Amino acid sequence: MKHHELLELEYLSKTYDEANIPLYLSYPVSSWWKTRMDERMFVNEYSTTDNPFLYFHFPYCRKACFYCACYKAVSDDKHKNDIYIQHLEKEFLHKLALLEISGFKDVKHLHWGGGTPTHLSLTQIDKIFNATCRHISFAHEDASSISIEAYPDEKDISYEKLKLLKDIGFNEISFGIQDFDKRIQKVINRDTQENSVRKIVGMSKELGFRVHVDLCYGLPFQGQNELENTMKTVISMEPDRVALFTYAHYPLSFPLQRQIPSSSIPNSFIRVLMSKSAQDLFLEHGYHKVGYDHFVKKGNSLHQADTGKKVVRDFMGYSVENRKQFMGFGHAAISFLGKGFFQNLLSLEDYYTAVSESRLPIEGKMGHILSQDDELRNKLIQQQIMCEFAINLSDIENQFNIDFRSYFKPELNRLDSLRDDGLVTYDDSNTITLTKTGRYFARHVAKVFDKYC
Ligand code: SF4
Known part of the structure; x- marks a missing residue:
C-alpha cells in the first residue's frame, strides 16, 4: 500500500473507530x-x-x-x-x-x-x-x-x-x-x-x-x-x-x-x-x-x-x-417470527423452571415487534448497506411508499461528512454507493440510519 493510502486509512480508522459500533446482525440490535x-x-x-x-x-x-x-x-x-x-x-x-x-x-x-x-x-x-x-x-x-x-x-x-x-x-x-x-x-x-x-x-x-x-x-x-x-x-x-x-x-x-x-x-x-x-x-x-x-x-x-x-x-x-x-x-435462544423478536430466558435455572412448568421460556421484556419504520431501516441497513454496499433510493421508496430524501433528511445531512471523507458516493439521484474503502466502515454508514443508537 502506498504511503498516502496508509495515512488516509490511519485517519479514517481513528475517525471511524468500529469499537463501539454494532455488528448489525439484527436491526434493531438486541440491546434495544x-x-x-x-x-x-x-x-x-x-x-x-x-x-x-x-x-x-x-x-x-x-x-x-x-x-x-x-x-x-x-x-x-x-x-x-x-x-x-x-x-x-x-x-x-x-x-x-x-x-x-x-x-x-x-x-x-x-x-x-x-x-x-x-x-x-x-x-x-x-x-x-x-x-x-x-x-x-x-x-x-x-x-x-x-x-x-x-x-x-x-x-x-x-x-x-x-x-x-x-x-x-x-x-x-x-x-x-x-x-x-x-x-x-x-x-x-x-x-x-x-x-x-x-x-x-x-x-x-x-x-x-x-x-x-x-x-x-x-x-x-x-x-x-x-x-x-x-x-x-x-x-x-x-x-x-x-x-x-x-x-x-x-x-x-x-x-x-x-x-x-x-x-x-x-x-x-x-x-x-x-x-x-x-x-x-x-x-x-x-x-x-x-x-x-x-x-x-x-x-x-x-x-x-x-x-x-x-x-x-x-x-x-x-x-x-x-x-x-x-x-x-434452548437457553437464551432467539426467535424471529412474523415481525417479532423473542429471546429465551438468559438464566439456565430460570429456563429449566419455565420449561418444567410448561411455560414458554421467554424473557418477558427482551423482545421487539418491528414497526413499519423498523422494517424500512432493517431493509436499508441489513440488506442494502451490509450486503449490497449500496442504497437504492427508489427501491426503498417503492416498497415503503415514502419520499426518501424528505424521510431521511437528517440522516442524509449526517451522511455528507462520510461522503466528504470518501466513504460513500452519491452516484446519481437514485443510488448511494459505499466506496471500496467505505466498505471497511460499512457499520458506520449503517449507524447513520440507526434510529436507536
Ligand atoms: S467459551 Fe464456548 S462458546 Fe465461547 S468461544 Fe469458547 S468454546 Fe465457543
Missing part, C-alpha cells in the same frame, strides 16, 4: 429490545411466518474462552448435558402443542449452535436429534443445510462422533479456530492445535461435510503477522467458507473479558489493516468475498446467493435468503 412478549404474541407472530429456519442452542463448553460473548456454561459433567437435553426436548414439544402443529415441514435449514454442541456425547447427540427430528421433515437434500458448530479439539471430536453426525443428517460443520498463535491462545484461554484441526477437518471432508471456519481479528496481542500465518494455515485446509469476525472488547458487559488486558487489544488502525490484508489474501487464493466479513469458495450456496443479491445479514453473519425467519430452542 425492550418489549414485554408473551405466549399470545408468540402464537400470533408464528401464524404469519413462512417455513422458519430452526436453531437449537447447546450451552455447555469444556472451558471458557475469555474473549467469548456467547451464552454458555462451563462443565465437563456429562450429566448436566443429560438434564439440558431433557429440557430442550420438553420445550420443543411444548412449542408444537402451543402452536397446534404436529411438526415442521419442508425445513430447509437447521442449526445446532452454542456453547459447544459437539461437547455432547454420541448417545446424547443421537437422543436429542431423534427426539426433535421425528417431528421435522426436511426439504430435498440439495436444498437443506443441517449444520453444527464445533470446537476443533480431539477431546470433543472423534471420527465416530463425526460419522454419527453425518449419518443422522448433518452436512455442514463450522469450526471455531480464531487464531493458531500460541501467545494469543494463552491470553484468551484456548488451546487449538494445528495438527488436530487439520486431522479433524480432513475427517470431516472425507465424510462429506461442507467445512466452515470462524476466525477472529482484533484479538489481544494479534498483529498482521499472526493473523496472516493463521489464514495461510486455514487456506491450506481448503474450507468452503471462512467467517472473519472482529473481536468486540466489552469487559464491563462480559466479565470474562476482564482477564484480557485492554492494552493488548490492537488499535483501530491495526484492525483495519488486518481486515484489509485478510481480504487481499483470501481473494488471492480464489475465495469470493460476501458482505462485510465472509469469504466463500466459488460454487458455495452463499456465493451463488450473493451473485443473485439474495444474501441476508443475520445472527449467523451472512446466510441465504430463506433464513430470514427462525425459531430458536
Whole structure:
C-alpha cells in the first residue's frame, strides 16, 4: 500500500473507530429490545411466518474462552448435558402443542449452535436429534443445510462422533479456530492445535461435510503477522467458507473479558489493516468475498446467493435468503417470527423452571415487534448497506411508499461528512454507493440510519 493510502486509512480508522459500533446482525440490535412478549404474541407472530429456519442452542463448553460473548456454561459433567437435553426436548414439544402443529415441514435449514454442541456425547447427540427430528421433515437434500458448530479439539471430536453426525443428517460443520498463535491462545484461554484441526477437518471432508471456519481479528496481542500465518494455515485446509469476525472488547458487559488486558487489544488502525490484508489474501487464493466479513469458495450456496443479491445479514453473519425467519430452542435462544423478536430466558435455572412448568421460556421484556419504520431501516441497513454496499433510493421508496430524501433528511445531512471523507458516493439521484474503502466502515454508514443508537 502506498504511503498516502496508509495515512488516509490511519485517519479514517481513528475517525471511524468500529469499537463501539454494532455488528448489525439484527436491526434493531438486541440491546434495544425492550418489549414485554408473551405466549399470545408468540402464537400470533408464528401464524404469519413462512417455513422458519430452526436453531437449537447447546450451552455447555469444556472451558471458557475469555474473549467469548456467547451464552454458555462451563462443565465437563456429562450429566448436566443429560438434564439440558431433557429440557430442550420438553420445550420443543411444548412449542408444537402451543402452536397446534404436529411438526415442521419442508425445513430447509437447521442449526445446532452454542456453547459447544459437539461437547455432547454420541448417545446424547443421537437422543436429542431423534427426539426433535421425528417431528421435522426436511426439504430435498440439495436444498437443506443441517449444520453444527464445533470446537476443533480431539477431546470433543472423534471420527465416530463425526460419522454419527453425518449419518443422522448433518452436512455442514463450522469450526471455531480464531487464531493458531500460541501467545494469543494463552491470553484468551484456548488451546487449538494445528495438527488436530487439520486431522479433524480432513475427517470431516472425507465424510462429506461442507467445512466452515470462524476466525477472529482484533484479538489481544494479534498483529498482521499472526493473523496472516493463521489464514495461510486455514487456506491450506481448503474450507468452503471462512467467517472473519472482529473481536468486540466489552469487559464491563462480559466479565470474562476482564482477564484480557485492554492494552493488548490492537488499535483501530491495526484492525483495519488486518481486515484489509485478510481480504487481499483470501481473494488471492480464489475465495469470493460476501458482505462485510465472509469469504466463500466459488460454487458455495452463499456465493451463488450473493451473485443473485439474495444474501441476508443475520445472527449467523451472512446466510441465504430463506433464513430470514427462525425459531430458536434452548437457553437464551432467539426467535424471529412474523415481525417479532423473542429471546429465551438468559438464566439456565430460570429456563429449566419455565420449561418444567410448561411455560414458554421467554424473557418477558427482551423482545421487539418491528414497526413499519423498523422494517424500512432493517431493509436499508441489513440488506442494502451490509450486503449490497449500496442504497437504492427508489427501491426503498417503492416498497415503503415514502419520499426518501424528505424521510431521511437528517440522516442524509449526517451522511455528507462520510461522503466528504470518501466513504460513500452519491452516484446519481437514485443510488448511494459505499466506496471500496467505505466498505471497511460499512457499520458506520449503517449507524447513520440507526434510529436507536
Ligand atoms: S468461544 Fe465457543 S468454546 Fe469458547 S467459551 Fe465461547 S462458546 Fe464456548
